[in-house]
Amino acid sequence: MRFFIVMLFAWATSIAWAAPGSVAILQYHHVGNDTPRVTSVTAAELDAHFAWLKENKFTVLSLAEVQEHFAQNKPLPDYAAAITFDDGWRNVYQDGLAVFKKYNYPFTIFVNPKLMREAPHQYMSWEQLKELQQYGAIIANHSNSHWHMTWRHTDETDSDWRQRVLSDILDAQDEIDEQLGTQAKHFAYPYGEYDPQLEQLLEEHGFLAFAQHSGPWTAATSLTAIPRFPASAQYANLATLSTKMKSLGLPVVAIEPATMMMDHDMLTPSFTVELAHTDDFNPRQMNCFAGSSVLKPEWSERRFTVQLEQAIPEGRSRVNCTVPSRAKPGRFYWYSQPFVRPNANGTWPD
Ligand SMILES: [Zn+2]
Incomplete structure (x- = not known):
């Protein structure tokens, strides 16, 4: 038995x-x-x-x-x-x-x-x-x-x-x-x-x-x-x-928005990530790092949404979200959302 x-x-x-x-x-x-x-x-x-x-x-x-x-x-x-x-x-x-x-x-x-x-x-x-x-x-x-x-x-x-x-x-x-x-x-x-x-x-x-x-x-x-x-x-x-x-990768199914390119006046975008089923982490433990702020994602079933609060800079930036794995102690799931916000002329620095 x-x-x-x-x-x-x-x-x-x-x-x-x-x-x-x-x-x-x-x-x-x-x-x-x-x-x-x-x-x-x-x-x-x-x-x-x-x-x-x-x-x-x-x-x-x-x-x-x-x-x-x-x-x-x-x-x-x-x-x-x-x-x-x-x-x-x-x-x-x-x-x-x-x-x-x-x-x-x-x-x-x-x-x-x-x-x-x-x-x-x-x-x-x-x-x-x-x-x-x-x-x-x-x-x-x-x-x-x-x-x-x-x-x-x-x-x-x-x-x-x-x-x-x-x-x-x-x-x-x-x-x-x-x-x-x-x-x-x-x-x-x-x-x-x-x-x-x-x-x-x-x-x-x-x-x-x-x-x-x-x-x-x-x-x-x-x-x-x-x-x-x-x-x-x-x-x-x-x-x-x-x-x-x-780090470990999340079972991502879909990402919204599908582009990293923002409009000049999109200062505080949000993004939503849909995942396949996983119970290898506790959603409440996910933290997202945007500039100097730590954001908590909003969960709805298998989707999480992160709403930025501070304006993203002109040019390239990214928000990184991490959450500890249950099955692999000491290891973290890592997800990064890239953004590009152009200046008023539609360009940005190298
Ligand atoms: Zn290069």
């Missing part, structure tokens, strides 16, 4: 939704001491992050391997991560090479081929990228020009915009494939900015697209809005980064 109860308990807990695989993606830009701190880690910090992944028995996967795990519904290790660098700065080669050789983890570098041609002293060369391929690098697409891709030019029609940004993406892909052989169609949005039209364009052309709001990648994540955890500057601190690396 006791055996039967144990079996029943095991069965009951296994059907409770408890995050069937969450992958935290680290996002870096520069590696160095003399680069803009806001987008930099030092080589020592990068080494410390990689050492931490090793000590904590993380499985580091390429983005294609993660994609395959989710597509084939293969189980993921309890602690899984991926590593990415945006822009292809030359210092990633100069200061990162020794670290890449030491750990031999797979990592993805998102490059802008047009900028590589225009400012070769700033960016890694194709030869350097090829050398890094020997130590785990995978080269992917960050567009040709690194524009704010959602901006429409004055008098530009929707179809002109589509043609302009699509060429910028596909020309970059052609050059990457020509230089390195056909690569996975993985795209990182410049500045992490996207809207539904841009997502649709990328999806139509078979790309996976990576953003810059935080949170882990799960089976429930939209493949044109895959979050990554910024790991530079103040975010490089392992005291806080470690919690993010171990």
